[in-house]
Amino acid sequence: MTQISAQGVSRVIPKVIVGETLVPLAPQIAKHAARRPDKACITDETTTLSWGAFGNLVARVAGRLQGLGVGPGSMVASLAENSAAHLALYLGVVHAGACMVPLPFSATAEALIKMRRDCAASLLFTSVSYRDTADRLCAGTVIDLADLEAWVGDAAPVPPVEVAEDDLFDMIYSSGTTGTPKGIVHDHRFRMRQFSRTSAYKLEEDGVLMMSTPLYSNTTLVAVLGCLARGASLVSMARFDTLRFLDLSETYCATHAMLVPVQFMRLMGEPRFDDFDLSAYICKMSTSAPLPGLLIAQVMKRWPGNIVEFYGMTEGGPSTVLDCAAFPEKWDTVGQPSPGVDMRVIDEAGSELPHGSYGEIVGQSGAMMPGYHNNPDKTRDATWVSPDGGHFIRTGDMGRFDDEGFLHLLDRKKDMIISGGFNIYAADLEAVLRQHPEVADVAVIAVPSSDWGETPLGLVVTRSADCDTEAIREWANAQLGKTQRLSAVERRNDLPRSEIGKILKRELRAPYWPGTEK
Missing domain, CATH: 2.30.38.10 (Luciferase; Domain 3)
Known part of the structure; x- marks a missing residue:
């Protein structure tokens, strides 16, 4: 197994904060499993695992990994959607003292090959959906998560490996759209200090968290790991779907959800939204991109519970x-x-x-x-x-x-758009366009201009197919400063987004800037 470190990096964060108590995650999971074994821990598309069953599976996964020599300094990778098995694997790796590397299934095969090569994980766990891609990544052993129990076999549960705060917990890769993807390393200190954030959104052990963003995203992990640290319950979605999300929220009396802005937008646009009982909700969290004020107003009006927005x-x-x-x-x-x-x-x-x-x-x-x-x-x-x-x-x-x-x-x-020497912030223009009643979604990008070097172009998803985009442009420009004005507004059926909802502006710009990295 590969021994790893953050090469060439000096740790710059304080190792001790006065009054701080840091508790590793694995012992907390073992504690919750022993104290409330019959309480639901995670429900996915096919099964529900109690805390006792989940804790036992995590400890047995760790035992199987240790039998293969996996421990501190080792990396184990996965390529799969959300599931109870995927989460048990994740925590089993951490339980064994190793570093988990959830690969982003939204990345290209070329980028994934670079990630696999960079982390040098000799074990890769995958789901049926991504088995073909996983086999292309080469090197080491590929294991189907659907067969996790069979793979664990008769491995006995083991106690959590004692870890130092500097030991690696997981590694999250950047999207890797250009060049070599960057592996963002998190140690146990990093993760333990994040658990305290659960107090901001009032998630306690009787809470139920909806998990509808991918496990390879830090957006998901901040909420999910905090949920497990508190001994709460999870409802896991392999893929986000508005009606399925609402149905699961009602069925399991969900109290919390971590969502990205586009999910809020799609839920508010769901015609049947108001048919569901969401009264158990205490808090919805949002991150990955700013949540527009107009959207916050809709959610606060129609959906019980608070919204807490995080930026980081x-x-x-x-x-x-x-x-x-x-x-x-x-x-x-x-x-x-x-x-x-x-x-x-x-x-x-x-x-x-x-x-x-x-x-x-x-x-x-x-x-x-x-x-x-x-x-x-x-x-x-x-x-x-x-x-x-x-x-x-x-x-x-x-x-x-x-x-x-x-x-x-x-x-x-x-x-940022630099037009005629002036800095133009697309967010300012998008905020104006978003107020137009015909605009459902929007992105503003820079396009070439012979007069100004570059100029802003508005790309809008409209509520009707026959709306007048020139009228939208004129309406917006009447509210914008002279140097901010849009050169044109074009209609799109949708806007390209990452798995966690970020608009991929580089993809939008590419046709207008051929052969450049603009």
Whole structure:
């Protein structure tokens, strides 16, 4: 098995925080399994595992892995949709002291081959849906998750391996649309410090969390691992579907859900939404992209319970929280920095900007990655060092803090439009277009201009096929500044998105910038 470390990376986060108690996840799962063995732990498309059964399977998976020499320093990969077996494998790997690597099934085969080569995992677990792709990744053994019980066989359950806070917990790969995907390493300290976030959304052991985003996404893991740490229950969806989500929420009296903005948008657009009893909900969480204020207003009006929006990075560092019930006047922001988080704004030269200025957001916290796997150069590129020697994660996001400390996000730095020497933030234009009654979804991108270098183009999904896009453009431009005005508005049937709902603007730009990386 491959022994690994975050090569060339100096750990920059504080190893000790006064008053902090860090408890590894594996012993917590064993405790919940022993204390409430008959309570439901996870329900997926085909089965329900009690806490006792889940805890036993996790410990037996760990025993089987240890029999193969898998332990601290080893990596085990998976390529599969959500299921009880997939989650048991994930926690079994952690229980054995090894590092879990859930590969993104949305990536291309070429990118997945690079990821497999980079992590050098000798065991790859897959589902029937992705078996053909898994076989193409080469090297090592491929095991069907559907046969997990048979693979575990008569392996005896083992106690959790005692881990150090610096030991690796999991590794999440970036999308890998260009170049070599980056493996974002998380150690046990990183994950243990995230569990405290559950207090922000009031998830306790009697709660029921809907799991409808992929297990390879940190969006999912922040909620799911916190749920398990609390001893709550999970309802797992292999694929998100609005009616199925609503039906499961009603059937299992779901109290919590972690969703991305496009899921909220599709649920609000579901004609049968109001037919379901969602009264058990306490809190819905949102992350991965800013949740538009107009959408927050719809959800708060029609769906019982609060919304808590999180902003952060898979790499850790910056983190903000918006309690939508407490701050209705701040729905155009992503909230205030979480406790213990230091966030600042810097300019192109890396100099810190005064409060209220627009620039790139950087952040430092107790939960930060030790680095990108095997990539110290990329790790250094992602780090900003303050004048006092503090190490901060660079987000690549542009924004500013208002006088009350709420973060107003604009665009990814690479998505900013520079027209005639003026910086144009697509988010500002999208916010205006989103208010038009015919616009259901929107993205604004830069396209070439002989006069201005580049100019903004609006791409809209409309509620009717025969709407006048020129009229939409004129309506929007009447509300925009002279330098912001849209050169055109084009209709699209849909907008390309990642598995966690982020609009893939690079794909939208590609036809207009052939042969470039714009």
